[in-house]
Amino acid sequence: MLSTQPYKGVRDFYPDEFKKRQYIFDTWRSTLVKTGFSEYDASILEPANLYTEKSGEELGSKQLYSFTDKGDREVALRPEWTPTLARMVSAKFGEIAFPLRWFCIPNCFRYERPQKGRLREFWQLNADIIGLEAGLSDLEILRVLSVLFESFKAPKESYSIRYNHRGLLDMWIVNEIGEDKKQQVYDLLDSWKKLDDRERKETMLEQGFTSEQSQKIQELANCAGLSYETYLTYSKNFTELATIQSTISEICPNSNFIFDPTIVRGIAYYTGLVFEAFDENPENSRALFGGGRYDNLLELFGKHAPAIGFGWGDVTMGEFLTNWDLWPSFEEKTTTGVMVENKESIPELYTKILPELETKGVTYIVDYDTERSENKRWQALKKKGCGEIIKV
């Protein structure tokens, strides 16, 4: 006998779970369309070298679902959306009228140990503006994120959107710590919130930071002290960041935007603004979404267009909506029972009764079993949730 279990780390969406997923997708979709984005899509199968030719990332190797097809092609299930976007934009580079505002809701696959908030298959909203240099399009993306949270009716205290700037962070590291330590500082800040104070100190010692350097990193991460003051001074060099800092609370009064130097975004390709959102409920500790500016998006294809975008996953978002009791009540349609008493009336049933119920937006259950007693049929239809029962 075959097992009825799905493959490890993926989900079955029965109608009740499907409704929830669809609510998330519909809310994303209607908000993005409203704010001027166009939807697009591609296959989940991609040539494997789209992921393996990028410089030494985790996704390029052990987390990638890849295999050789029957025609000896190396093929992969996409682990993330961005390379597909880069491929598609590059393929029509000459014909496309920039700026693009594009979004999609693909599923992605990563081979990893399934755990809370992290599965082998997840769905992810991806939205990008391509063809506008750093500047006000950065603000536009942040505003879209705020409008998205409003669409989910998320109260201001339920989440924070934290942002930083990779150019600024690089400037600070080069001037205050030393360029040779760049990757270590990145990694350290990236894991900062997951470590306790002792672990942080141990890590800095292991990495060979001097006590002066450790002090500076701590000040930066804690947003306090001289190092943080220096950081703020440097930030004036990045005009899009200065604009965000001075206007964001006025533009998005319903969202809590926080400037946070520990936001790094592991992935190498970010070049400017970076951001992540967090559920304020600490049980849901993984980022709800993340993104930023990545002006080298098309580099692998020998093209250039500045870009900013984000990815927002369905798994942590579902947990967020549960934590804050934000699921809508999924109204069941009224169900009408239709009891066939006379087989002669079948044409009437299909040409008149059912079309009328459908026009009214009523669901129906038809009981054709004329052999059973009327009483039993009545009770069975009632048990299945039928309000009204019609006899034909």
Added chain:
Amino acid sequence: MLSTQPYKGVRDFYPDEFKKRQYIFDTWRSTLVKTGFSEYDASILEPANLYTEKSGEELGSKQLYSFTDKGDREVALRPEWTPTLARMVSAKFGEIAFPLRWFCIPNCFRYERPQKGRLREFWQLNADIIGLEAGLSDLEILRVLSVLFESFKAPKESYSIRYNHRGLLDMWIVNEIGEDKKQQVYDLLDSWKKLDDRERKETMLEQGFTSEQSQKIQELANCAGLSYETYLTYSKNFTELATIQSTISEICPNSNFIFDPTIVRGIAYYTGLVFEAFDENPENSRALFGGGRYDNLLELFGKHAPAIGFGWGDVTMGEFLTNWDLWPSFEEKTTTGVMVENKESIPELYTKILPELETKGVTYIVDYDTERSENKRWQALKKKGCGEIIKV
């Protein structure tokens, strides 16, 4: 430099192509919801034995995308939906209130040579009624198919829905040809429309049919002669078929239903009514959809529930809509250009102007480039299709 081509036999859906696909999906979805079906879904990854343990089918071997995952599990990309449905229903067999009316729109993968109407990845509406024995639920499914064509505004002359009955066909073969020839008759009828008269005769000769048997098969396939008369007489043994034959034209006056003994449906699991729809434009020769009754659906999982359903693919359906000029006009939203003249007005732009445009359902393109001449900016926005242009 990486290639910008997608993987062989799959499609990129740029916004224009996406709109078309979405029109098909939305039409399927709204019609199925209206007729009382609930949507559900699963992952495209399934344990490979879900397909390989079935008795010797084409899908079980050379067309299946399967591979070994990094944890030594045999995993497959689903080549069809039905085994997943069987798995999901079996998993909750005790809790589910039958009858189920479920539908989904999954993508499926088959390793084959890409050709007209046939790709390595296709999307397919799957709708099933589970838990009702052969009878009026067969008629209900046929009516849903007719309503679906109406939703696409397909004229009656553009398509035909052809149906047959596997129990009837078996009865005829056993009585008129001989049980030992069952599979050969199946295969012959299945390929009947693709062969010309000479090829048919050659095949029958090769298969060792006597000239009397060949005569009978020809009469049956051509719906003429004594053998076809006998077939019609036998058909009275199958009450659901008799009901369909006597009422379908009254119930579905806008669809052309044709009783056609050559409809077999290759797949082994059908047990009763079988049907396929065809574009009347011979250029689009593959079936638009196919389905039937398969009461042994849950057999692999040691359960039993009668079922009837169908699968309707997006590729041939797109060609059908093109052939008969049935695509709707995809109205572009009006686009308003917003020219930022004064960076001080940014908060107003985001808190007032854009929300107003969004409420009106208008798309916008914001031009932030205050350095350029007003005339050039105006012309650029006009070129991008902006009707109105607002300055802020």
